[in-house]
Amino acid sequence: QRGDLLAGRQVLISAGPTFEDIDPVRFLGNRSSGRMGFAIAEAAAEAGASVTLVAGPVNLATPAGVQRIDVRSAREMHAAVLGAAQNCDVFIAAAAVGDFRPAEVALHKIKKRGDGGLSLELTQNPDILADVAALPRRPLLVGFAAETENVEAYARAKLERKRLDLIAANQVGSGLGFEVDDNSLTLISADATLRLPTAPKRELARQLIDVVAQRLRDRGTD
Ligand code: C5P
Numbered sequence: 001q002r003g004d005l006l007a008g009r010q011v012l013i014s015a016g017p018t019f020e021d022i023d024p025v026r027f028l029g030n031r032s033s034g035r036m037g038f039a040i041a042e043a044a045a046e047a048g049a050s051v052t053l054v055a056g057p058v059n060l061a062t063p064a065g066v067q068r069i070d071v072r073s074a075r076e077m078h079a080a081v082l083g084a085a086q087n088c089d090v091f092i093a094a095a096a097v098g099d100f101r102p103a104e105v106a107l108h109k110i111k112k113r114g115d116g117g118l119s120l121e122l123t124q125n126p127d128i129l130a131d132v133a134a135l136p137r138r139p140l141l142v143g144f145a146a147e148t149e150n151v152e153a154y155a156r157a158k159l160e161r162k163r164l165d166l167i168a169a170n171q172v173g174s175g176l177g178f179e180v181d182d183n184s185l186t187l188i189s190a191d192a193t194l195r196l197p198t199a200p201k202r203e204l205a206r207q208l209i210d211v212v213a214q215r216l217r218d219r220g221t222d
Pocket of ligand 1 (some may be wrong): 014093094097098126128129130142204
């Protein structure tokens with residue numbers, strides 16, 4: 001019965017892009033629509049979990065029964081996720097977190113100066129997944145790897161480097177992955193590779209939740 005799969009479980013999900021302000025009118029962002037993460041939140045709630053969804057700036061309705069926290073920058077997302085991560089059973093990091101932010105945010109709109117260019121100094125953002133992995137009570141960790149080439153090889157390397165339990169790898173670019181309804185995912189763990197063929201994100205989300213529920217049962221946590 002689907003509604004019992006994750007009964008009593010706390011599921012934390014990050015979704016969408018992050019926006020890093022340059023000045024009051026400009027920002028650095030990325031093309032994540034948030035649809036995959038929102039679909040996972042919906043599937044987790046349908047499976048009976050108590051779901052917290054930390055969402056970057058997206059244009060999507062909150063799935064039924066999901067507690068949503070809206071954030072804008074990577075640092076805000078980091079604070080919201082770490083605040084909710086202490087007692088979750090699973091963290092599914094589906095957000096496309098910006099790796100860099102401007103070293104300083106200009107108080108006023110940056111003006112053109114003659115014909116010269118402009119250099120922006122960037123600083124690295126915190127790695128949310130790595131900080132959740134370092135918590136004393138480490139939840140089951142599911143990462144995403146969106147790549148334009150060598151998808152499975154890069155994903156497997158990321159699984160090991162970030163010490164994840166599971167990584168969902170997908171190809172992005174040329175009409176795939178971002179801003180579209182269909183996707184295909186490969187779920188990679190230390191001992192298995194499961195290729196999910198192209199399907200609507202809602203269907204892929206259900207299959208991912210099935211695998212997560214199985215992993216939690218195997219782990220024997222309650
Ligand atoms: O950006 P990258 O491909 O390394 O992302 C891999 C995984 O790490 C994704 O699940 C993403 O949500 C997560 N991540 C994160 N914090 C960052 C960068 C990535 O949680 N600063």
